[in-house]
Amino acid sequence: MDMDQLASDIQQGGRRALAKAITLLESTRPSDRLAANDLLLKLRPQNKTSIRLGISGVPGAGKSTFIETLGINLVKNHGMKVAVLAIDPSSPVSGGSLLGDKTRMESLSQLDDAFIRPSPTKGFMGGINTSTRESMLLCEAAGFDIVIIETVGVGQSEYQVRELVDAFLLLAVPNTGDELQGIKKGIMELADVIAVNKADVDPKAADLAKIQMESALTMVTSSSLWSPRVLTNNALSKDSVEMVWSVLQEYLSSIRANGDLEKLREKQNLIWLKEKVQTLMMDSIKSSESYVMLMQQAQLKVQKKSQHVVEAASELVGEWMKI
Ligand SMILES: Nc1nc2c(ncn2[C@@H]2O[C@H](COP(=O)(O)OP(=O)(O)OP(=O)(O)O)[C@@H](O)[C@H]2O)c(=O)[nH]1
Ligand SMILES: [Mg+2]
Structure with missing residues (x-):
């Protein structure tokens, strides 16, 4: 090629x-x-700076619905080119997809200025890895003004997506019962904006959830000047989603103005560097004949129970370092 x-x-x-x-x-x-x-x-590199937006929430919270409404609005009314990377955490048990057909975002995907990519990612809980970051960079090189990353809130995914993006929106749903509206406090602290979704279904429950979250957030001390905002939302309504978008814009303007965006981008780049070094190292190690030989020897010893796994692994690494 x-x-x-x-x-x-x-x-x-x-x-x-x-x-x-x-x-x-x-x-x-x-x-x-x-x-x-x-x-x-x-x-x-493009001369314009795109927006990197992460959206997370429990399965079925309404992430794809929100992105579809937002994306159509951004393309049609804000003249933006919108890319969506929907990370599909392949189940380690079934190998299947949690997102299934719902990732399609049918109407958005039909627009010329939209690009939707469902990415099945095996082996990573929550599914974020270096290829997600690099896919985002490719979208930016292709001239997209915003790259939206949809992740299901499982495992470490929220922490991983937080490291990848400028803005992080958490979609919560009222009345999920467990803990604080189904969201762990640690996850709430990662968000720049929280939208309590499906507020049209039960407005009272949504308002209550919003109040509870706001009060939980007052306990959080942050080094940033931005205080996370909580809104209620209906992902099926253009006007409601536009409100969430305007708060996200407010946040983005504030981090652009105070230099935090530049610091964030620098941090993202340094994390990328570390990840890249690790993958390049592993790739080069795995492709070396000496490594393959050392690994075979170690496996044999472990299989024959003549060596403890920890001992075999340490010995392999020790031998490798001598090469
Ligand atoms: N009434 C109402 N229904 C909603 C809202 N947001 C999403 N839904 C519905 O909720 C269901 C799940 O929405 P999705 O957008 O697929 O949720 P998701 O978070 O992307 O789900 P996963 O990708 O499977 O984690 C769909 O039937 C949506 O139509 C909302 O704000 N109000
Ligand atoms: Mg979805």
Whole structure:
């Protein structure tokens, strides 16, 4: 595959080229990964700064519905190009998808200025990994003004998505019973904006949830000047979603003005660096013959029970370091 051509197609906004490039990034084949790295180097940074928005919430909270309403509004009324990466945490048990057909965002996906990518990510609880970050960068290179990352709130996913984005919106649902409206306080602290969704179904419960969350948030001390805001929302209503968007805009303006956005981007880049070093190291180690040999020897010893797993692993690493 010609990476110069692919890079140029992406930068001209080709959605098929973008989809192809993301497939390369997600591939586990070493040759594809090398090609993907080559591609990332070839992409010029855009002169505009896109918005990186993470959206999380329990299964069925209304994330995809919210993104569909927001995305259509951003394309049609704000003249924006909208990319959505929907992270689908493949179940370790069934290998199946939790999101299923609901990720499709039917109406949004039909717009020329929208790109929707459901990404099945195996083995990572919550599904965020380096390829998500790099896919986001590809979307930016393709000229998208906003990249929205949808993740189901399981495992460590909220923490991982927080590290990836500028703004983090949590969609809560009233009356889920457990804990504080089904959301752990630690997760609430990650959010810049919280929307209590499905407020149209039971407005009283939504208002109550909003009050409870606001009071819980007053206990949180933050180094940032922005105090997280809580709103009630109906993801099916354009006007309601527009309200949430305007609060997100307020937050983004504040971090642009006080320099926090620049610091965030720097932090995101440094995390990327660390992740990249780790994956490149692992890739290079795994492809080395000495490693394969050392691993086979260690496996044999463990299988024959002649060595404790910890001892075999330490010995392997020790031997590897000598090479
Ligand atoms: N009445 C009402 N229904 C909603 C609202 N938001 C979402 N729904 C409905 O709730 C159901 C689940 O919505 P989704 O958008 O698929 O939820 P999700 O959070 O993306 O779900 P997963 O991706 O499976 O985690 C759908 O039937 C939506 O139509 C809302 O604000 N009000
Ligand atoms: Mg969804």
